[in-house]
Amino acid sequence: MQTKNHQAATAAANTADTTTLLLTSADAAQMLGICTNTLAVWRSTGRYNLPFIKVGRCVRYRLSDLTDFMTHRTALHTGQVTRHD
Template sequence: MTSKDIIEASRDLLDEKATAKFLDTSPGTLTVWRSTGRYNLPFIKIGRNVRYRRADLIVWLEKRTRETGATA
């Protein structure tokens, strides 16, 4: 992996505030989801910091997309 690849990959990482804004929720909600496992939303721990890959968020949203009113 080149330094350019590393820089590009780091731009793809969102902190909790940016992720909450992207998903139209709150950072506290993300904390609850992580601690309870309510949603299988992939995240990365870097020390005490939590980061989310933008690509993972998009895939997660696509999996949750429904074409009918059915919730199952």
């Protein structure tokens, strides 16, 4: 089930410049199919090269960065999967 924010972000992505569209951690996690706690661990450990923006205590992800992250991790078979990060 998509959140209203995620639905709005998806709709906005169709008309907005995706380099400036920012998503919350919850929306980014939902887009990636992971838990928000997993994103927090990735940020603190640097496990993956997934850029984020932090203003005060707020963390945001660019839609374009999430799309790039998923594109670079897409494989056609398991022999093709390599560790880039």
